[in-house]
Amino acid sequence: MTGVRQRSTERVAARAAALDLEGAAIVVGAAALVVGAIVSLPFFWGRSLPIAGPGSLSQFAALTAGVVGIAAYVVARLWHRDALTPFGGRADRPSEAPAARRSLTGPALFDTVVIALAHGIIAVLGWLVLGAILADGFQDATVYAVSATVLAGVAVGFSAYVIFLSGARMDLMRLSTVLAVFAAFGILAAMLSAPDPHWWEYHLSALGMTKSVSSLTFNLTLIVAGLMMAAIARYATDLTGVDPAVRPARMRVRVCLILIGLLLAGVGLFPLNVSQILHNGSAVGMLVAFSLLVFWVRRALPEAPRSFFLLGYVLFGVIVLAAVFFVTGYYVLTATELIAGVAVFAWLTVFLRVSGAAARG
Template identity: 65%
Template sequence: MVATENMAPPRLSVEGAGIVVGGGVFVVSGLVALLSFWGNDLPIAGPGSVGQFAAIAAGIVAFLAYATGRLWHRQGLTPFETSAGRGSGAARAPGVAGRATGADIFDTFAIALAFGILALLGWLVLGAVLADGFQDATVYFLSASVIAGAAIGVTAYAVFLASAGMDLMRLSTVLAGFAVIGILTAMLSAPNPHWWMLHLSALGMTRSISSLTFNLTLIIAGVIVTAIARYATDARGIEDPQRRAAVVRVRVGLILIGVLLACVGIFPLNVSAVLHNVSAVGMVVVFALVVFWVRAALPEAPRAFFTLGYTFFGVIVLMLVFFAIGYYVLTAAELVAGVLVFSWLIVYLRMSGAAVARAR
C-alpha cells in the first residue's frame, strides 16, 4: 500500500524524465560549446555562429530525443502508442509489452528525422531573425555557450515529451509545423528573390541550400504521410465489408499522396519535367478521390468535415480555372492547392485520431 501511494502518476513520471533528459543535454552541450567557442566572440547567425552551432546540435539531439521518448514506454521503436501491431484503438492486455515491426521502426525513423530537421530549421530561422534585430552584434564565448546549451536542452526536453505522448492528433501538428517551416525557410533563403514570378517548383530548381531544404521538406513530408497512412486507416475490427473496402481505398489513396508528394521533391522540374508534373497533378487527382471516398470510411466524422473536403476540392478546381484563363499566376494556384491538400490531410488525421480515442 505504501509503495502504491509513493508511485508517481505516469504523466509526472514522463515530465520528470523529460527534465532529466533536457538537463543532461544542457550540461553536455554547454560544455562542448564552451570548448568549441573558447576565447572567441561569435556572430549570432551565419557560418561559425552560435546560431549555427545550436541549430546543428539541436537537430541531432531532436532525432535522438524522439527515439529515446519512444523507448521510454518499453514498446520498442514504435511511432506512437497505437502501433506495434495492435492497430488503432485496439485493446491490449495490461502489462503486455508491444513489439516493434520493421515498418514501425521505419516510420519512427521518418518522424524522428522530421523532428531533427524541424529543430535545425527552426533555430536557424530564429538565429537569422535575432541577427537582424541585433545588427553587427557578437556574443562572448561564455554567454554563447550558455545560450547554445539552453537552446539544445530545451529542444531535447520538448521533443522527448512530444515523443512520449505522440499520437495521430499530435502528429498532425508536427506534420503541419514541419511543412510550414521547411517551405518558409526555402522561400526566405532563395537565391532569386523573384522566384514567385515563375512557379512554386522554382524553389527546388537551383543548387542551393534553399532548393535542398525545399526538396527535402517535400520528400520527408511525403514519407511521413505514407508512414502514418496505415495507422490512420486501420481496417481491423471492421465487420462491414463495404466500410472495410472504403477504408482500404482511403489507405491506398493516402499512400499514393505521400509517394507522389515525395516524388515532387525527388524529381525537381529541372531534373524531369514529366515526372515532376505527373507527380504534382497526380497528387491533386488522388486527393479528389480520397475526399469522396472518406465518407464511407469514416462515417462517424461530423458533417462539417465532409463539407470541408468538398469545399477544398471546389476551391482547387476554381484556382486551376483561374490559372487557365490567366487570372492567377501558376505560383498562386500551386500555393492554394498545396495548402488546401495539406490542411485537409491534417484535419483528417485529427478526425481519425479522435475516432481512435473514442473507440478505446
C-alpha cells in the same frame, strides 16, 4: 460508489504517469543541455560569434539541437516500451494495450525514424529562423564564447525536452500538428533563403531548382513530409474492429494516402530541372489521389462529423477554381500551386485529427 472510486483511482494514476513523464523529460533536457555545452565549448573558445549566418551561434545550436532532438525522440518512443513504435500508450506489451489501440503497438522502425527526422529538422529550422530574427534585432552584435556556450546548451536542452515529450505522447492528433509545422517551417525557410527574391514570378517549384541551401531545404521538406504521410497511412486507417462492410473503403483511403505521400516525396526527389515529366507527373498524380480521397473518405470514416466531409468538398472546389483562374490568366502558376498545396495539407491535417478522435472513441 465503486464507479466514483475507480474514476478517482484512474485520475490519480494518470497524474502520477504525467508527472513521471515530465520528470523523465527534465532529465533528458538537462543531459542534452550538458552535451550541447560540452560539444560547443571547443568550437566557441576564444571567439566572438555572430548571432546568425555561416559559423554563427544559431547555426551551431540549430544543427546540434537537430541531432540531439532525433535521439531524444527515439528515447521517448522507448519509454516504458519493448519496441520502437510511432504511437501508443504506456503499455509494455501489445496484449496490455486497449483493444482500440492494439494495432498501433507493433514494431515500426521506419515510421519512428521518419517522424524522428521530422522533429530534428523542425528543431534545426526553428533555431535558424529565431537566429535570423534576433540578428535583425541586434544589428552587428556578437556573442562571447562563454555566453554562446550557455545559450547553445540551453537551446539544445530545451529542444530535447520538448521533443521527448512530443515523442512520448505521440498520437495521430499530435502528429497532425507536427506534419503541419514541419511543412510550414520548411517551405518558409526555403522562401526566405531563396537566392532569387523574385522566384515567385515563375512557379513554386523554382525553389527547388538551384544548387543552394534553399533548394535543399525545399526538396528535403517535400521528401520527408511525403515519407511521413506514407508511413502513417496504416495508422490513420486502422482496420482493428472495423465493420467488414467498411474495410474496402478504408483500404482505398489507405492506398490514396500512401500514394499522396510517395508522390509528394517524388516532387522533391525529382526537381523540375532534373526531370520535368517525373516532377509534373508526381504533382498531378498527388492532386488526383487527393480528389479521390475526398470523395471516398465518407464510406471509410462514416462516424466523422458532416462538417469534415463538407470541408473536403469545399477545398476540392477551391483547387478547381484556382486551376480555372490560372488557365484563364487571372492567377499566376505560383498562386495556384500555393492554394492547392495549402488546401491539400489543411485537409490532411484535419483528417489525421478526425481519425485520431475516432480511434479514441
